[in-house]
Amino acid sequence: MSVAFRREDDDAHREPVFELPLPPGPNLVTARGLNLIEARVAELQTAVDAAADEEAAKTLRRDLRYWLARASKAEVQPVVAGDAVAFGTRVTYRLGGRERTVALVGSDEADVTEDAIPFTAPIAQAMMDAEPGERVDYQGRAEAIEVIAVEALRV
DSSP states (O other): OOGGGOOOOGGGGSOOOOOOOOOSSOEEEOHHHHHHHHHHHHHHHHHHHHOSSHHHHHHHHHHHHHHHHHHHTEEEOOOOOSSSOOTTEEEEEEETTEEEEEEEEOTTTOBGGGTEEETTSHHHHHHTTOOTTOEEEETTEEEEEEEEEEEEOOO
16 A cells, blocks of 8 residues: 555654753843743643643643743842942943943843843843942943943832
8 A cells, every 4th residue: 555545644754842941050040030030830730720722731731830930940149238230239330331220130030011021131241240330341332331320229
């Protein structure tokens, strides 16, 4: 019999579903960040329990595994003094004549719409340990960033 007439398993023709990649390095979080992760886990668990079809439940379980892994590796960082740029600070800086204020948080808590960037972002790394009034190099330009103010995040 020709192979054209044999029915193979439907799953053999589907694209493989891979696990969501975990970011490298430690999962540093603020207390707020840990609360956000725990809320996401609870939300996904509820959605898995209520999933109507198996395909949707599969995707939800994959997402749940990701967030459970992030929760298990979360390291809540102590509140800092806020006298220098560090994880858990709000920084006001000037770059290219434009002033901006951002919070430096963990990657799970980062949200550019709320001016919260991951501490691993290149601009955050360039400013680490700088104090107000200090200028730091950025993207090959000497003293490109001026740190204007630093304060500890209120959690």
